[in-house]
Amino acid sequence: MKAFRTLRGFFVEHKWYYILGIVWLIIIDSIQLLVPQILRRATNLLQEGKLTYAGILKYGLFIILTGLGIAIGRFFWRNYIIGTSRKLEYYLRKKLFGHLLTLSPNFFHTHKTGDLMAHATNDIHSIRHALGMGIVMFIDSVFLTLLTIVMMVRTTNFRLTIIALFTLPFISVIVRKFGKVIHRRFRQVQEAFSQLTDTTQESFAGIRVIKSFVQEDLVIEEFNKVNRNNFEKNLKLVRVHGIFHPLINYIAAISFFIVIIYGGRLVILDLITLGDFIAFNNYLNLLVWPMMAMGWVINFIQRGIASMERINALLDEKPEIVDSVNAKELNSVEGKIQFENVYFKYPTSKDYVLKDINFTIEPGQTLAIVGKTGSGKTTIVNLLLRLYDIEKGSILIDGINIKDIKLKSIRENIGYVPQDNFLFSTSIRDNIGFAFDKAIDEETMIHSSKLAQVYDNIIAFPNQFDTVLGERGVTLSGGQKQRVSIARALAKDSPILILDDSLSAVDTETEELILNGLKSVTNQKTTIIISHRISTVKDADEIIVIDEGEIIERGTHDSLLELNGLYRYLYEKQLLEEKIS
Numbered sequence: 318m319k320a321f322r323t324l325r326g327f328f329v330e331h332k333w334y335y336i337l338g339i340v341w342l343i344i345i346d347s348i349q350l351l352v353p354q355i356l357r358r359a360t361n362l363l364q365e366g367k368l369t370y371a372g373i374l375k376y377g378l379f380i381i382l383t384g385l386g387i388a389i390g391r392f393f394w395r396n397y398i399i400g401t402s403r404k405l406e407y408y409l410r411k412k413l414f415g416h417l418l419t420l421s422p423n424f425f426h427t428h429k430t431g432d433l434m435a436h437a438t439n440d441i442h443s444i445r446h447a448l449g450m451g452i453v454m455f456i457d458s459v460f461l462t463l464l465t466i467v468m469m470v471r472t473t474n475f476r477l478t479i480i481a482l483f484t485l486p487f488i489s490v491i492v493r494k495f496g497k498v499i500h501r502r503f504r505q506v507q508e509a510f511s512q513l514t515d516t517t518q519e520s521f522a523g524i525r526v527i528k529s530f531v532q533e534d535l536v537i538e539e540f541n542k543v544n545r546n547n548f549e550k551n552l553k554l555v556r557v558h559g560i561f562h563p564l565i566n567y568i569a570a571i572s573f574f575i576v577i578i579y580g581g582r583l584v585i586l587d588l589i590t591l592g593d594f595i596a597f598n599n600y601l602n603l604l605v606w607p608m609m610a611m612g613w614v615i616n617f618i619q620r621g622i623a624s625m626e627r628i629n630a631l632l633d634e635k636p637e638i639v640d641s642v643n644a645k646e647l648n649s650v651e652g653k654i655q656f657e658n659v660y661f662k663y664p665t666s667k668d669y670v671l672k673d674i675n676f677t678i679e680p681g682q683t684l685a686i687v688g689k690t691g692s693g694k695t696t697i698v699n700l701l702l703r704l705y706d707i708e709k710g711s712i713l714i715d716g717i718n719i720k721d722i723k724l725k726s727i728r729e730n731i732g733y734v735p736q737d738n739f740l741f742s743t744s745i746r747d748n749i750g751f752a753f754d755k756a757i758d759e760e761t762m763i764h765s766s767k768l769a770q771v772y773d774n775i776i777a778f779p780n781q782f783d784t785v786l787g788e789r790g791v792t793l794s795g796g797q798k799q800r801v802s803i804a805r806a807l808a809k810d811s812p813i814l815i816l817d818d819s820l821s822a823v824d825t826e827t828e829e830l831i832l833n834g835l836k837s838v839t840n841q842k843t844t845i846i847i848s849h850r851i852s853t854v855k856d857a858d859e860i861i862v863i864d865e866g867e868i869i870e871r872g873t874h875d876s877l878l879e880l881n882g883l884y885r886y887l888y889e890k891q892l893l894e895e896k897i898s
């Protein structure tokens with residue numbers, strides 16, 4: 318139960334909903350107990366030959382009224398308890414999502430997205446059930462059972478009650494045992510279904526590869542396998558349900574059998590009236606549900622606690638990178654960037670990924686970083702954005718160590734075009750205006766898309782800037798994607814601009830156009846351009862060449878060519894490649 322401490326704030330805030338819900342539940346439980354009493358009176362009058370038409374009408378009306386009372390009460394407790402459990406689901410999901418967003422990228426490298434999704438769906442469902450229906454079942458199994466037994470004893474006698482109740486606890490035991498099996502099989506059904514959707518989704522996403530490799534048969538075979546598995550898992554669940562429900566009815570029937578034999582004898586011997594006997598049977602019927610609830614409630618609460626513990630483990634994860642106590646806001650950034658003796662390794666890597674990195678970029682200057690794939694170029698940018706903290710050395714913006722600057726302030730001042738050019742499945746307008754809380758203004762949007770040389774492409778789409786991207790919209794080419802993400806970074810108009818291999822998917826001609834277009838911007842902003850293509854970096858004020866995490870050459874394009882090192886080698890290789898193609 319301690320697991321639910323995370324929700325204390327929610328419970329305190331919503332305590333009245335729960336209290337009112339429970340009060341309504343108890344009211345209904347009490348009203349339900351009136352029905353057998355009405356039947357009892359009517360039957361007794363009938364037996365005594367005193368029941369008139371007016372009497373029948375009166376008792377009939379009583380039954381309708383209790384029915385109405387129960388219906389109204391159910392509406393209220395459902396709204397108060399189940400409604401609040403839905404709110405709890407909303408609250409918990411919001412809390413979890415908000416918390417996950419504060420965590421560092423490293424957390425997402427070590428946790429699978431599918432697993433996080435399962436937390437946000439299945440686990441939160443179990444918690445909702447435990448704190449919604451679980452509470453209802455608990456109240457019913459305690460109150461309804463006690464009240465009904467009291468009424469049974471009052472209506473007839475203690476002995477008949479004990480005899481009648483003899484088999485009922487077995488219902489709880491069976492529910493508990495079967496509950497575990499049902500739960501396990503239900504999980505398997507869920508897993509089989511998610512496998513089915515995964516397979517289907519991947520087949521459609523990869524349809525071009527499937528067709529070009531003529532592998533339709535293989536994919537159909539794979540699909541049939543998961544489809545059949547889904548069917549079989551469902552069938553297994555149906556089977557266990559098929560045994561479970563009749564078994565419960567059977568046990569209840571045994572109780573009724575005993576009551577008819579023993580109770581019937583009491584009626585014959587005139588020890589109880591026929592009305593008492595009818596009322597007693599009705600009470601017995603009322604007991605079946607709380608007995609079932611008693612079995613379920615344990616399962617529900619156990620599952621709820623297990624899920625809450627899993628969610629708590631996520632909520633207890635601390636962001637690795639947080640603002641220091643004295644972190645400052647940056648006002649009007651000049652854009653000077655310094656790396657001083659920077660050493661870094663990723664939490665999962667053995668050796669240093671960057672070793673003794675030193676450079677200074679003056680405001681408005683451009684630094685280019687070249688090197689082979691995996692040499693550590695993107696890592697430099699990750700460190701400047703403070704997505705990871707360095708081990709040794711220091712990184713400064715305008716002479717201030719980034720550890721002393723608010724994270725938000727660092728990132729707000731950097732326009733970043735990441736290597737993977739991730740775009741959201743919304744409109745191009747929303748993608749370009751992603752940095753803004755409000756809608757981006759038209760002029761900024763058009764200006765930045767022109768600078769990124771993507772304006773003409775966008776205008777050619779029927780919906781222009783309102784074209785929706787992604788699965789349900791237009792699929793952009795690699796080069797178009799890169800240019801939209803350049804436009805997104807330019808629209809932000811920050812003093813520092815980073816282009817991480819952002820021109821790799823455009824041809825050299827477009828590259829030239831973009832670089833020329835960007836000159837007016839890069840002359841004012843401090844710019845870092847990462848590329849493995851020499852043509853992209855040749856005009857930079859300083860070029861550093863990285864190999865295995867170390868700066869091995871530095872200078873301008875001309876001075877580096879004179880050095881006759883890796884830079885010259887890459888340059889000549891690329892010239893040759895261009896000539897051949």
Ligand code: ADP
Nearest residue numbers: 426663665666670689690691692693694695696
């Ligand atoms: P580049 O940008 O030059 O292609 P990166 O900076 O992306 O290279 O990577 C440098 C090295 O760090 C590579 O060996 C890569 O495998 C490793 N690396 C990159 N990201 C991570 C990470 N999140 N965790 C562990 N190792 C990483």
